[in-house]
Amino acid sequence: MRYKKSAISARQIVDAAIRVLAQKGYARASLNDIAQEAGMSKGALHYHFATKEALIDAVLETACTAVQQRTIAAWTTGANPLEALHNSLVELWGTRAKRTDEALVVADLLAQSLYNDRMRPRLAKYYDLAARQLGDYLTEHLYSLGVRPRVPAEMLPRMVIGLLDGLVLQSFVAPEVLDADAVVRALETLALSLFDLSPVHRDSGVVPSAEQAERA
Amino acid sequence: MRYKKSAISARQIVDAAIRVLAQKGYARASLNDIAQEAGMSKGALHYHFATKEALIDAVLETACTAVQQRTIAAWTTGANPLEALHNSLVELWGTRAKRTDEALVVADLLAQSLYNDRMRPRLAKYYDLAARQLGDYLTEHLYSLGVRPRVPAEMLPRMVIGLLDGLVLQSFVAPEVLDADAVVRALETLALSLFDLSPVHRDSGVVPSAEQAERA
Amino acid sequence: MRYKKSAISARQIVDAAIRVLAQKGYARASLNDIAQEAGMSKGALHYHFATKEALIDAVLETACTAVQQRTIAAWTTGANPLEALHNSLVELWGTRAKRTDEALVVADLLAQSLYNDRMRPRLAKYYDLAARQLGDYLTEHLYSLGVRPRVPAEMLPRMVIGLLDGLVLQSFVAPEVLDADAVVRALETLALSLFDLSPVHRDSGVVPSAEQAERA
Amino acid sequence: MRYKKSAISARQIVDAAIRVLAQKGYARASLNDIAQEAGMSKGALHYHFATKEALIDAVLETACTAVQQRTIAAWTTGANPLEALHNSLVELWGTRAKRTDEALVVADLLAQSLYNDRMRPRLAKYYDLAARQLGDYLTEHLYSLGVRPRVPAEMLPRMVIGLLDGLVLQSFVAPEVLDADAVVRALETLALSLFDLSPVHRDSGVVPSAEQAERA
DNA sequence: TATGAATGAGCCTTCATTCAT
DNA sequence: AATGAATGAAGGCTCATTCAT
Numbered sequence: 001m002r003y004k005k006s007a008i009s010a011r012q013i014v015d016a017a018i019r020v021l022a023q024k025g026y027a028r029a030s031l032n033d034i035a036q037e038a039g040m041s042k043g044a045l046h047y048h049f050a051t052k053e054a055l056i057d058a059v060l061e062t063a064c065t066a067v068q069q070r071t072i073a074a075w076t077t078g079a080n081p082l083e084a085l086h087n088s089l090v091e092l093w094g095t096r097a098k099r100t101d102e103a104l105v106v107a108d109l110l111a112q113s114l115y116n117d118r119m120r121p122r123l124a125k126y127y128d129l130a131a132r133q134l135g136d137y138l139t140e141h142l143y144s145l146g147v148r149p150r151v152p153a154e155m156l157p158r159m160v161i162g163l164l165d166g167l168v169l170q171s172f173v174a175p176e177v178l179d180a181d182a183v184v185r186a187l188e189t190l191a192l193s194l195f196d197l198s199p200v201h202r203d204s205g206v207v208p209s210a211e212q213a214e215r216a
Numbered sequence: 217m218r219y220k221k222s223a224i225s226a227r228q229i230v231d232a233a234i235r236v237l238a239q240k241g242y243a244r245a246s247l248n249d250i251a252q253e254a255g256m257s258k259g260a261l262h263y264h265f266a267t268k269e270a271l272i273d274a275v276l277e278t279a280c281t282a283v284q285q286r287t288i289a290a291w292t293t294g295a296n297p298l299e300a301l302h303n304s305l306v307e308l309w310g311t312r313a314k315r316t317d318e319a320l321v322v323a324d325l326l327a328q329s330l331y332n333d334r335m336r337p338r339l340a341k342y343y344d345l346a347a348r349q350l351g352d353y354l355t356e357h358l359y360s361l362g363v364r365p366r367v368p369a370e371m372l373p374r375m376v377i378g379l380l381d382g383l384v385l386q387s388f389v390a391p392e393v394l395d396a397d398a399v400v401r402a403l404e405t406l407a408l409s410l411f412d413l414s415p416v417h418r419d420s421g422v423v424p425s426a427e428q429a430e431r432a
Numbered sequence: 433m434r435y436k437k438s439a440i441s442a443r444q445i446v447d448a449a450i451r452v453l454a455q456k457g458y459a460r461a462s463l464n465d466i467a468q469e470a471g472m473s474k475g476a477l478h479y480h481f482a483t484k485e486a487l488i489d490a491v492l493e494t495a496c497t498a499v500q501q502r503t504i505a506a507w508t509t510g511a512n513p514l515e516a517l518h519n520s521l522v523e524l525w526g527t528r529a530k531r532t533d534e535a536l537v538v539a540d541l542l543a544q545s546l547y548n549d550r551m552r553p554r555l556a557k558y559y560d561l562a563a564r565q566l567g568d569y570l571t572e573h574l575y576s577l578g579v580r581p582r583v584p585a586e587m588l589p590r591m592v593i594g595l596l597d598g599l600v601l602q603s604f605v606a607p608e609v610l611d612a613d614a615v616v617r618a619l620e621t622l623a624l625s626l627f628d629l630s631p632v633h634r635d636s637g638v639v640p641s642a643e644q645a646e647r648a
Numbered sequence: 649m650r651y652k653k654s655a656i657s658a659r660q661i662v663d664a665a666i667r668v669l670a671q672k673g674y675a676r677a678s679l680n681d682i683a684q685e686a687g688m689s690k691g692a693l694h695y696h697f698a699t700k701e702a703l704i705d706a707v708l709e710t711a712c713t714a715v716q717q718r719t720i721a722a723w724t725t726g727a728n729p730l731e732a733l734h735n736s737l738v739e740l741w742g743t744r745a746k747r748t749d750e751a752l753v754v755a756d757l758l759a760q761s762l763y764n765d766r767m768r769p770r771l772a773k774y775y776d777l778a779a780r781q782l783g784d785y786l787t788e789h790l791y792s793l794g795v796r797p798r799v800p801a802e803m804l805p806r807m808v809i810g811l812l813d814g815l816v817l818q819s820f821v822a823p824e825v826l827d828a829d830a831v832v833r834a835l836e837t838l839a840l841s842l843f844d845l846s847p848v849h850r851d852s853g854v855v856p857s858a859e860q861a862e863r864a
Numbered sequence: 865t866a867t868g869a870a871t872g873a874g875c876c877t878t879c880a881t882t883c884a885t
Numbered sequence: 886a887a888t889g890a891a892t893g894a895a896g897g898c899t900c901a902t903t904c905a906t
Contacts, residue, residue: 111327162382594814
């Protein structure tokens, strides 16, 4: 009972913190702001989280998890593996570029982690997980087609994620420059190019690469 | 005389600020720290830069310029265009992944700009310039070979830059994960894949793509 | 309990502020001084009053009220209306010329209000109230005698107050020049002269003016 | 030559200071503001006036003198002494209520002098002079008519000045409340009442008071 | 479990003053 | 006679943290 109530309050605080952090960034978000947003007193915050750092840790955990779950949810399947990939990329870009509170918080805390030794491992873990997820997906859906990537298998997901992140940064800075469609098409082309496949239209099947053609 | 002295001092301050910002980040870097690092009094800072914001503006300008100039310097030429590209990518990644003060500052201020309307346009400008530079380079060195990219011409440089940025973030968070050689090779493969060229070894020439082979 | 504590602390701060302001004036009174005088930390000041301005507002309110209450208390009554007036003037001058903290604060903030648009209306309100109080008093005690003032009814209290203020300034600048007795006698003469009454000795009754004598 | 150049600059500084002080008040007027207004460097200010205090002293001197000279100029003469008085009062009120820079500075520094022992004597001197001037004028123009004031001769000018000052304060705080005509008429009535004279219209002559009438 | 009150360190900024030139 | 540069003290304010209740 008591335990549950506490958990609920703690959760409220974290949620409020995410909202505030998303709006003002770590540097400018005070515990006062967060307490107000959570509808509690500053004292209550410190009851649940001894220090600001502890709260931010929880926030980072929650935000990363949220982003990850959305990412997982984005891995769609379909009759056609290429179509599935396309749809997944659409989802992926959507959840990242949409400037959701959690995405903003992760981006902000990522920057903070450059100077914060305690934060860094957590984000590294987050990246690892994301890379592994994507890696598994690609393995399952593309490797199985018999094609081999032109880059090392462990680089592939990191590249896709890196490209997503890098483009998201650009789109955050200048939202109008990057068109969602263009980005997705580019990502798709990239993914397939790295897989030694020809460019692709939505409904196209797998096309053998130059090398494969040569071999054939 | 005086004029020059002033310019020198201002430059000293900016340099000190870059060092401090690189080490602590915008949020935690106080004018006190910067003044100390610059070997001047806090009052002197305000003599040269009316507000912290003004100083940061100057810092951003300087850091971006520095990063850009290193980037420009990275565009090498060579007898073989592909070799030139390879060398350029080595340089590019090197200057970014090296965690130079300027690169860190740009990354940090990039994050700050998410919540700072005055900063954002400056970074957008910086990205624009970088994209244009890379675009010009690619046009000159690859377009001229008669091949066409698989993605829109204006997306191409943004993708390469995005990938660089995204990977840099990952390498900042977990330096040991990404191997410089692997990254360069991956970037190279990416660039060429997008150009409808086969993967490349240093000394190889241009290889026609699947489509081009077909046409032939 | 807590609520009361807060009110008490706030009051302590305001009182301390009045003391400090009276001694150093608005410009030279720092929150540090006030905090020290109040026996609290600077942070506590800001807990109770968000800004210095807010604190000064409270100070002004309190000081004006205090002066006003002393003024009200000065309106004595007596068997003889003229004696009552005399006593009232003695009191009035006493409370003003005595250099009480509140009087000094009001004088100081009055000067500040010349350049402070937010303060001005408050002082105007204070003057209005004072004028109305005095007006009512005069109406009740002198009008009722059947005499009419030689100046417009709404000017009369403002003149008496103005004279009081003006003389107070002189006495603040050079305390020894103005003798309390002389001032009171002069004020009395003024008040009565303006009421078309002959000069007065404590025990004298009402004497008809020239005009009234003529009419008779 | 050199001496003159210096005097000119010093004068420029004082004039600029008066303008700035009139606009912002002593507390908020920085030497920077003054230097800028004077079109000189801060260093130059300190060349001419070692400290801010020294400059303010000069400002006080100049402003008081200016106000005094305007006051002197206000003492008009005329065929009819009462008409002369009236005109003088019009002038007097005009120069004070007009919010000239010098008047504002004197008012502001008057407030400062409450806490500044070095300033106070200068303002006392200023008041003395003003009182003596007015005293002389009244003596010459009214005493000579054979009437005697109802208040001590040395109180009379201080009362008129006090009333002027007090009303000016009120008019500064709430300009719309006091009508210039009404003020002048009231002052006139006051002056004459204290002189045991009936109220006056511009063109009226001297009218005996009640006491004088009785004696007659 | 939660609050109101209070603290104290630190931040950005202002400003009178100094000084070499 | 004047300037640009630099100083350092102080000011108002923010904020994470503590604590009695």
